[in-house]
Amino acid sequence: TDKYAVFGNPIAQSKSPFIHTDFAAQTQQNLSYEAILAGVDQFPQSLRLFFGQGGKGANVTAPFKQQAFELCDELSELAQLSGAVNTLIKLADGRIRGDNTDGVGLVTDVEAHFGELTHKRVLLVGAGGAARGCLKPLLDAGAKVTLCNRTFTKAQALAAIFADIGDVNACEIAQLSQPFDVVINSTSAGLAGELITLPSEIINAQTHCYDMTYSAQTTLFNQWAGAQGAKSVADGLGMLVGQAAQSFYVWRGVKPNMSDTMAQLRLQMA
Numbered sequence: 001t002d003k004y005a006v007f008g009n010p011i012a013q014s015k016s017p018f019i020h021t022d023f024a025a026q027t028q029q030n031l032s033y034e035a036i037l038a039g040v041d042q043f044p045q046s047l048r049l050f051f052g053q054g055g056k057g058a059n060v061t062a063p064f065k066q067q068a069f070e071l072c073d074e075l076s077e078l079a080q081l082s083g084a085v086n087t088l089i090k091l092a093d094g095r096i097r098g099d100n101t102d103g104v105g106l107v108t109d110v111e112a113h114f115g116e117l118t119h120k121r122v123l124l125v126g127a128g129g130a131a132r133g134c135l136k137p138l139l140d141a142g143a144k145v146t147l148c149n150r151t152f153t154k155a156q157a158l159a160a161i162f163a164d165i166g167d168v169n170a171c172e173i174a175q176l177s178q179p180f181d182v183v184i185n186s187t188s189a190g191l192a193g194e195l196i197t198l199p200s201e202i203i204n205a206q207t208h209c210y211d212m213t214y215s216a217q218t219t220l221f222n223q224w225a226g227a228q229g230a231k232s233v234a235d236g237l238g239m240l241v242g243q244a245a246q247s248f249y250v251w252r253g254v255k256p257n258m259s260d261t262m263a264q265l266r267l268q269m270a
């Protein structure tokens with residue numbers, strides 16, 4: 001049995017053990033997957049122990065994604081650009097390779113809900129780690145991305161990093177005056193029960209809205225989007241399953257089916 005795990009703090013809430021165990025059963029892969037709580041200062045030690053005891057790969061969640069990025073021996077291009085790692089792979093020679101599957105998970109789910117992103121005008125709200133991890137996959141999908149953020153300078157800095165990869169610009173929230181095809185919320189505001197203030201002009205009856213966070217009830221951001229007349233809204237549960245599916249593929253070379261796992265998770269949350 002090949003050993004995998006997810007590291008985080010806190011970690012008890014993680015749905016990754018359920019998701020990967022479900023993927024493994026579905027694809028008949030012989031693996032185990034556990035949740036490991038690492039002390040805030042103990043992540044490198046905890047990881048070393050896991051790989052020393054035969055671990056094949058791991059996921060990393062908050063607050064360790066930047067630290068994981070720093071301690072990898074090798075990085076995928078996506079991980080490099082993201083400045084964060086959510087997937088670790090132990091290579092045959094023992095070195096640790098870091099990847100970031102969050103953005104692929106997001107784009108897969110956004111396109112499943114709203115259709116292809118090619119030439120679509122996308123507003124990405126927020127300029128933290130979550131936004132950064134998704135920019136390359138969004139641009140690779142052909143989206144024309146506008147970045148906005150409470151702290152505008154951070155949106156500008158991100159746009160500059162990705163300027164060579166695709167069509168990306170930054171805009172002050174107060175200057176946003178046109179509707180977008182897709183609006184994606186990557187801020188952590190909702191987790192604190194807060195809502196970022198955005199002009200209602202960014203949404204019309206054609207606009208699809210996506211919140212990277214998820215909950216049993218409609219998220220605050222999606223409630224707001226619905227009230228502005230958005231065509232449809234989706235939350236980030238599918239992104240969670242999508243990044244897991246991409247990690248599973250990186251490790252096992254097999255693509256699991258996501259819809260059945262999603263349906264089970266949605267039921268568990270209800």
Ligand code: ATR
Nearest residue numbers: 126127128129130131150151154187188189194196
């Ligand atoms: P993550 O890894 O989840 O992206 P992060 O790197 O801390 O976390 O970034 C959090 C993002 O949410 C930032 O864009 C932050 O805006 P600032 O750059 O201005 O701090 C945004 N954010 C968090 N709380 C917010 C709030 N109450 N209103 C608006 N934006 C908020």
